[in-house]
Structures are given as structure tokens and as C-alpha cells.
Amino acid sequence: MRNISGESFEVRLEEDNRTVFFKGALRLSGMEDYAPILEMLKGTLMNPGAPIVFDLRELDFLNSSGITMFSRFVIEARERADVSLQFLASESIPWQSRSLKNLQRLMPSLEICLD
Amino acid sequence: MMAPDRILGDYGNSNERCEYLTLAFSPLSVPLRTRWRNNGLSADFLGDYVTTFLPAASETASAGKHQAEIRHAVTYIANELLENAMKYHAHEVDIPIRLRLELADDRITVSATNGAVAGQAEHYRTFVERIAPENAGDLLVRQLEDTAAGNGSAESCLGLLTMMNDYGAKLGWRFEQHGAHPGVTMVTTRAILPLKDRCGERA
Numbered sequence: 001m002r003n004i005s006g007e008s009f010e011v012r013l014e015e016d017n018r019t020v021f022f023k024g025a026l027r028l029s030g031m032e033d034y035a036p037i038l039e040m041l042k043g044t045l046m047n048p049g050a051p052i053v054f055d056l057r058e059l060d061f062l063n064s065s066g067i068t069m070f071s072r073f074v075i076e077a078r079e080r081a082d083v084s085l086q087f088l089a090s091e092s093i094p095w096q097s098r099s100l101k102n103l104q105r106l107m108p109s110l111e112i113c114l115d
Numbered sequence: 116m117m118a119p120d121r122i123l124g125d126y127g128n129s130n131e132r133c134e135y136l137t138l139a140f141s142p143l144s145v146p147l148r149t150r151w152r153n154n155g156l157s158a159d160f161l162g163d164y165v166t167t168f169l170p171a172a173s174e175t176a177s178a179g180k181h182q183a184e185i186r187h188a189v190t191y192i193a194n195e196l197l198e199n200a201m202k203y204h205a206h207e208v209d210i211p212i213r214l215r216l217e218l219a220d221d222r223i224t225v226s227a228t229n230g231a232v233a234g235q236a237e238h239y240r241t242f243v244e245r246i247a248p249e250n251a252g253d254l255l256v257r258q259l260e261d262t263a264a265g266n267g268s269a270e271s272c273l274g275l276l277t278m279m280n281d282y283g284a285k286l287g288w289r290f291e292q293h294g295a296h297p298g299v300t301m302v303t304t305r306a307i308l309p310l311k312d313r314c315g316e317r318a
Contacts, residue, residue: 008155027155027194029148029202031262061187064195064274071259094187098281105256106263 004037009059011037018044019053025061034069041073048082057090057115062099070103078107086111123243126287127224127307134218136164139211142204154197161216161225162190168218185308188282189216189223192306195274196227203239204229205299226305230293236300242272243288251279278306285309 002013009024020041028034044052062070077083085107089096091114104110129135138157140150166186170178193214200212210230217224231239246254255276262273278284284306293299 007152025155027198029151029198061190061194063191063198064277065198067277068259068262068273072263075260075263092183094184095191095281099277102255102259102277102281106259 002040004040011040013040013043016050018047018050019055020044021055022059024059026059026066027061027063028065030065031068031072034065038069038072041069042076045077045080045083048080051084051086052077053086053088055088056096056100057088057093059096060093062095067099067102071106074103074107074110078109084109084111086113088113088115090115120292121240121290122287123240123290124246124287125285125307126289126305127285129217129224134168135215136161137213137215139213140201141209141211142201142206143209147201147206150201154194154201157197157214158190158194161193161214162186164216165189165218165223185223185310188284188308189225192225192278192282192284192308193227195278196225196304196306199274199304200227200229203231203235203302205232205235205296208296208299210293210296210299210301220310222310223308224305225308226303228301228303230296230299231302233298233300236290236302239302240288240290243275243286246275246279246286248279248285251276255280275304282308 001015004011006028009022009026012021013019014021074085077085087100087110089100089112091097097114100112104112140153163186166182169182169185173179193216197212197214200214204212208230213228215226215228255273258273258276275286279286287305287307289303289305291301293301
């Protein structure tokens with residue numbers, strides 16, 4: 001398990017190396033600050049064939065730099081034919097129903113499961 | 116040279132008779148990195164503040180959902196506007212950054228004003244002139260592709276496009292030359308959230 005956390009957030013890569021759990025409010029100041037998280041996410045692309053799951057159901061807030069981080073990851077993932085990607089989201093968290101669909105436009109096979 | 120006093124987009128008018136709240140930050144008081152935490156606190160505060168003026172969440176389930184949606188939209192927009200204002204403010208001059216919230220029956224307006232050096236303001240103006248409500252969605256996807264390819268300058272503009280495309284905000288901009296600092300342009304970005312349902316839900 002690997003963990004990156006700050007005052008308002010936690011990002012945790014589970015032992016299976018393909019499930020990432022996000023919690024809190026991610027409002028870091030730019031791509032430089034998001035780089036360690038993005039590198040951790042890219043680590044999931046090392047397991048060909050296994051679906052990658054991002055559990056966002058406790059991520060209450062994401063700023064536009066965070067959206068940029070996810071779009072960078074999605075664009076890298078879509079280049080790989082063997083990668084399938086699933087986002088677990090919650091309808092009760094407004095940004096998720098509003099903004100995740102933009103990532104789906106980048107990668108149509110991206111599956112978004114809304115609770 | 117920047118042409119003074121230009122207004123672009125859906126800028127609208129300030130209504131001094133409506134409820135409003137203005138926060139001002141002095142850029143010289145603490146470093147940007149220390150200040151960053153305050154952006155989130157200020158944005159959360161504005162989001163919480165508007166809920167006082169909306170139908171109570173306890174009235175109906177739809178009122179609760181509506182309140183949560185508006186609260187989040189205001190928080191997201193205030194956070195993005197403040198982040199941009201902090202990043203692109205002319206740091207060497209003591210001009211405060213202002214964040215303003217206006218509440219009217221039919222809309223909520225969030226705006227941020229900062230001083231920018233003329234070149235920075237011109238760069239921003241060139242970008243916003245390309246934005247129109249009808250192309251925000253396509254422009255947003257293009258910006259996501261650009262920023263993913265490492266074009267860092269596009270990053271801050273992504274916030275504007277998400278406000279329009281994902282939150283239905285109407286955006287407007289004002290560029291004014293600063294009276295005491297001729298090399299500084301005062302840039303105001305204003306986001307208007309229409310509140311069509313507010314009266315209906317209350318009735």
C-alpha cells in the first residue's frame with residue numbers, strides 16, 4: 001500500500017496495485033504539486049489486463065488542476081490497448097456528475113459507475 | 116499596449132442594492148504558497164454563505180439537492196477565480212485582490228479582481244476572446260488534450276471552461292488600466308449563475 005496525503009486529502013494505492021482510493025478535497029496549486037500523485041497513478045498502468053479502479057466516492061472537491069491531472073492519466077491510459085479504466089463516483093458529490101463526463105470524451109471506453 | 120476599459124462576454128451589471136460580500140487580500144502580506152490554503156477556506160465560506168439564502172435543505176429532497184448543487188458550484192467557481200487571481204496578480208505592487216459575491220433573486224454572481232502586468236493581461240484577454248458559450252465544451256476537451264501534452268499555459272484557462280460547460284455559468288471580463296500604476300491592468304473575471312428555480316422551489 002502507498003499513501004500520499006495532505007492537510008485536506010488522502011490518496012491511497014491499494015496492495016493490488018490497481019485500485020486507488022481518493023478522499024477529501026484536492027485543491028493543489030498546479031501540475032508540479034500534483035506530479036507525485038500522477039506518478040503514483042501511472043504505476044497502475046504496469047499491470048496489463050487487470051482493470052484499474054479509481055474510487056472517488058469520498059473525494060468531495062477537485063480543482064481544475066486536479067482535473068488536468070486526471071486527464072493526463074486518462075490520455076496516457078488510452079494509448080494502451082490492454083488498459084481498462086473504471087471510476088467509482090457518487091451522485092451526491094456534484095463535481096463528479098458534472099465533470100467526469102469530460103474525461104469520458106477523452107477515452108470513450110472509460111467506465112463511470114455512479115452510486 | 117493594452118486598450119483601457121474593455122468589457123468582454125456576459126459581464127452584466129453590479130446591483131448595489133442586492134446582498135453582497137467582498138473579501139480583499141493583500142498579496143504582499145504572506146507568500147503565495149502560504150496564501151493557497153486561504154483560497155480553499157474563502158471559497159468554502161462563500162459556498163456556505165449562499166445556502167442561507169436558498170430554500171432550506173430540510174424542506175424537500177429536491178431543495179436539499181438544489182442547495183448542495185448551488186453550494187458546490189459557488190465554492191468551485193470562487194476557488195478557481197481566486198486561484199487564478201493569486202497566480203497572475205502583479206506581485207510587486209500593493210494592490211489588493213478582491214473576491215466578491217452578489218446575491219439577487221434570479222442569479223448569484225462571483226467575481227475576482229486582480230492587478231496584472233500589461234503583457235499578462237493581454238495574454239489572458241486574447242484567450243477569453245476565443246471563448247463563447249456555444250464552443251465551451253469543444254474548447255474544454257481541446258484544452259484537456261493540450262494540457263495533457265504539457266502546454267502549461269492552458270492550465271489556468273481550464274477552470275473558466277469548466278465553469279461554463281459543467282456549471283452553466285455565464286462569464287464576463289473587464290480590463291481597466293490602473294490609475295496609479297500605468298503598467299498594471301485591473302482584470303475582473305465575473306461568473307453569473309442563473310437561479311431560475313429559486314423562487315419556484317420556495318413557492
